Structures are given as C-alpha cells and as structure tokens.
Amino acid sequence: KITLFWFRRDLRLDDNTGLYYALSQEENVLPLFIFDQNILEKLEDKDDARVGFIHDQITDLKSQFEEKDSSLLVKIGRPVEVFKSLLEDYDVQAVYTNRDYEPYAKERDKEVAKLLKEKDIELFTFKDQMIFEPGEVLNGSGEFYKVFTPYSRVWLEEFKKQTIEPLNYFHWKNLLECKAFDLPSLKEVGFEKSSIEIPPKMTDEDIIRHYDKNRNFPAKEGTSRLGIHLRFGTISIRKLALTASKLNDTYLNELIWREFYMTILAYNPQVVDKAFKPAYDQIPWRNNEEEFKAWCEGKTGYPIVDAGMRELNTTGYMHNRVRMIVASFLTKHLLIDWRWGEAYFARKLLDFELASNNGGWQWAAGTGTDAQPYFRVFNPESQTDKFDKDLRYIKKWIPELDSNDYPKPIVDHKFARQRAIDTYKEALNS
Numbered sequence: 070k071i072t073l074f075w076f077r078r079d080l081r082l083d084d085n086t087g088l089y090y091a092l093s094q095e096e097n098v099l100p101l102f103i104f105d106q107n108i109l110e111k112l113e114d115k116d117d118a119r120v121g122f123i124h125d126q127i128t129d130l131k132s133q134f135e136e137k138d139s140s141l142l143v144k145i146g147r148p149v150e151v152f153k154s155l156l157e158d159y160d161v162q163a164v165y166t167n168r169d170y171e172p173y174a175k176e177r178d179k180e181v182a183k184l185l186k187e188k189d190i191e192l193f194t195f196k197d198q199m200i201f202e203p204g205e206v207l208n209g210s211g212e213f214y215k216v217f218t219p220y221s222r223v224w225l226e227e228f229k230k231q232t233i234e235p236l237n238y239f240h241w242k243n244l245l246e247c248k249a250f251d252l253p254s255l256k257e258v259g260f261e262k263s264s265i266e267i268p269p270k271m272t273d274e275d276i277i278r279h280y281d282k283n284r285n286f287p288a289k290e291g292t293s294r295l296g297i298h299l300r301f302g303t304i305s306i307r308k309l310a311l312t313a314s315k316l317n318d319t320y321l322n323e324l325i326w327r328e329f330y331m332t333i334l335a336y337n338p339q340v341v342d343k344a345f346k347p348a349y350d351q352i353p354w355r356n357n358e359e360e361f362k363a364w365c366e367g368k369t370g371y372p373i374v375d376a377g378m379r380e381l382n383t384t385g386y387m388h389n390r391v392r393m394i395v396a397s398f399l400t401k402h403l404l405i406d407w408r409w410g411e412a413y414f415a416r417k418l419l420d421f422e423l424a425s426n427n428g429g430w431q432w433a434a435g436t437g438t439d440a441q442p443y444f445r446v447f448n449p450e451s452q453t454d455k456f457d458k459d460l461r462y463i464k465k466w467i468p469e470l471d472s473n474d475y476p477k478p479i480v481d482h483k484f485a486r487q488r489a490i491d492t493y494k495e496a497l498n499s
C-alpha cells in the first residue's frame with residue numbers, strides 16, 4: 070500500500086506542510102506531480118516561461134527525491150483521468166496535498182475528492198500557501214472583509230499571536246523506495262524553453278529592509294521579485310512572512326494584500342469576469358482594438374506607460390508602480406475594458422496570480438474593493454515626475470525617446486481624463 074503526495078503550487082521540499090504530514094503519518098509515500106492539461110491548453114505561447122520554470126523545479130525536486138532512494142512520479146493529463154489510471158496501477162490508501170483556493174483548483178479538487186471517496190481512499194489537505202486562509206480572518210459578524218485596512222489589522226493581530234515555526238526534520242525514511250521514474254521533457258509537455266530569465270528565489274535582505282523607502286521607484290532594485298516563487302511555492306510564505314516581520318512592516322503589508330485578494334476571490338469567484346461592484350459593469354467601454362494593440366506594444370506615446378509595457382514584454386515583469394499606471398491608462402485614458410488588460414497581464418507576467426491580478430486591475434479600473442475612485446485618473450506625467458524624475462527607467466526601455474521614431478501621444482491627457490470621468494459618471498448614475 071502506498072500514499073501519494075500530490076504537488077501543485079508548492080514546489081519545494083522545505084517547510085512543505087502537506088509533505089511533512091504525509092511523511093510523519095504514513096509510510097511508502099510516493100510524490101506526484103501532474104502537468105495539468107486543463108491549464109496548459111489555455112496557454113497561448115508555446116515558449117511560456119512559467120511552464121519551463123515549473124519543469125525546471127520538477128526536475129530538481131525529482132533529483133532530490135532520487136538522492137533519498139525514491140523518485141517523483143510525473144504525469145501529463147487531466148488530474149481526474151490521471152488519478153483514475155494511477156488507482157489501477159497502485160494500491161493507494163491515502164492522498165495528501167496542500168489546499169488551493171482558486172475557482173478552477175477548487176473544482177478540480179472536488180472531482181478528485183469524489184473519485185477517491187468512491188474508492189474509499191482518504192484525502193488529507195493542508196494549509197500551506199497562506200498564513201491565514203479564507204475564513205480565518207473575518208469581521209465581528211463572521212463575514213469576509215470587503216476593505217483592506219480592517220482586514221490587515223486583524224490579520225496582524227492574529228499573526229503576532231502565533232509562533233511560526235517552519236517545519237523541519239522530515240521523515241524521509243517514509244518515502245517509497247523505488248527506481249527513478251522517467252521525466253517527460255518540456256517538449257513532451259508541449260512547450261519550448263523561453264529566453265526569459267527567472268528572478269532568483271533568494272532576495273537580498275537589504276531590499277526587504279529598505280523596502281518602504283525604495284519600492285515606488287521603478288529604476289531602483291527596490292522590490293524583492295519573489296512573486297513567481299510565491300506563485301509556485303518554491304519559497305515558503307511562512308519563512309518569508311517571518312523574515313518580513315523582523316525587517317520591514319511595509320513589506321509584510323504587501324504579503325497581507327496578497328492574502329486579502331486571495332480571500333476576496335475565494336468568497337467572490339464571480340470577480341473573475343465581473344466587477345466586484347456590480348454597478349461598474351454598466352460602463353460602456355470603447356474597446357478600440359488598435360489602441361489596445363498600441364498599449365500592448367508600448368507605443369502609446371506616453372513614455373511611462375510604454376516603458377512599463379516594454380519591460381513586461383521583454384522580461385515577464387513590471388514594477389508595481391508602473392502596473393498601476395498602465396492599468397489606469399488602459400481603463401481610464403483609453404476606456405478599454407479592464408478584463409482585456411487583465412488577460413494580457415495573465416499571459417505575460419511570470420508572477421501572474423489570478424487573485425492579485427484581478428484585484429490590481431479592478432483597483433485601477435475603480436471597480437473593485439478599496440478601488441481608486443473613478444474620478445481619480447493618474448496623470449502619467451506627474452507620476453513620472455514623482456517616481457522616475459531623471460527618466461532612468463523610461464530611457465532604459467525607450468532608447469528612441471527623443472527621436473522622431475517615438476510615437477506622438479495616442480490621446481490628449483486632459484481630454485481623456487474628462488472623457489473617463491464623464492463616462493463613468495453617466496454609467497453609474499444610469
């Protein structure tokens with residue numbers, strides 16, 4: 070009899086909650102990873118850097134298990150189908166895994182749970198990707214918080230009451246002893262290597278220490294770039310939150326935003342394609358395709374917007390300050406549906422996280438929780454004066470800035486600002 074430990078967005082051995090408990094409570098634990106075709110077939114780019122990243126992590130995990138005389142079983146397919154065939158090949162008595170809160174993940178896990186139940190196989194799930202999962206930070210009436218500030222206050226109070234002790238001393242002897250399995254190549258998964266570089270999973274502690282002073286300036290190395298590692302669990306949120314709580318409150322606050330948006334999504338799965346505030350679904354977006362293309366390509370003639378989009382297209386990353394500016398520009402200056410921008414980010418961002426991306430877009434469009442009021446329209450020029458005064462960031466991404474090759478502004482700022490305010494006002498009053 071064996072027990073499966075199913076890796077999903079927790080691609081690490083250290084401080085992995087579900088893996089720890091599988092090894093403490095069971096014997097003959099066989100680790101499993103599934104390249105999920107339901108997810109992969111939706112990806113548009115065959116050289117999607119995130120798939121290459123996952124493949125590298127899986128390769129690494131597999132060799133770590135092989136050093137311990139076990140291995141990692143890697144399958145390609147739809148999870149329920151994969152489980153059906155695994156249950157024929159192995160005498161499985163239990164499955165351990167870490168919980169995942171996105172709408173698709175919950176649906177997937179429900180189906181797998183149903184299948185296991187039919188076969189009398191126990192399923193054990195654990196909290197791992199969050200400090201407080203949806204339902205753990207609630208207001209006095211037992212409801213989820215719709216605004217960030219009170220949520221973060223309670224989150225912090227609870228956090229301070231806890232002693233976080235990362236899990237050590239894994240019972241590796243309880244891994245199933247087996248020969249190394251074959252690992253499907255990236256090509257067999259249906260993808261190619263990307264030339265985009267992945268930021269390292271260790272950040273300089275000084276970045277976190279001085280985060281509050283530097284984080285708003287895109288030309289500085291002022292943020293940790295750990296997004297992709299939090300997304301795929303190659304680092305432990307508990308360890309990071311512990312470090313943050315010692316070094317910088319502002320940084321810890323950003324980790325709270327991450328959990329806030331995850332909670333909002335878990336309680337409001339409709340936000341995936343609807344405004345959090347329903348009235349905002351009345352806005353008559355202009356949705357001009359040529360303007361959208363210019364925005365995507367970084368050719369709007371607004372240097373800070375174009376620099377951001379070019380950074381995104383080239384590196385799979387965009388600085389948070391600039392994410393806010395380009396999102397505001399798309400939704401307000403161009404009156405293009407936030408869902409278009411959200412989808413473009415989802416395709417390009419290495420650190421794409423459904424909850425934070427949706428939250429960030431709805432914030433910028435004014436449709437979400439805590440959102441920018443609709444009459445606040447970022448002025449790209451004054452944002453540049455504040456956050457990239459010497460144009461260091463802009464010039465890095467737009468070398469032709471001062472030449473005739475650089476496009477004229479796609480729309481006049483004053484005109485666009487007024488048009489946005491009028492359009493929003495009318496839609497909200499109707």
Ligand code: FAD
Pocket residue numbers: 284292293294295296297299323324326327328330387388389390392393396414418420421422423425426427429430433
């Ligand atoms: P740091 O500034 O070093 O912060 C550390 C970590 O805290 C981040 O990696 C992230 O996990 C979390 N974090 C920081 N800011 C936020 C925030 N505002 N909301 C939620 N979590 C936060 N973040 C994503 O992780 N994935 C996304 O797809 C995403 N899309 C966004 C879209 C828009 C329009 C906006 C305005 C913001 C978006 N963010 C997203 C939030 C934020 O911009 C990124 O988390 C951050 O820029 C990632 O860089 P970093 O790892 O250097 O973050």
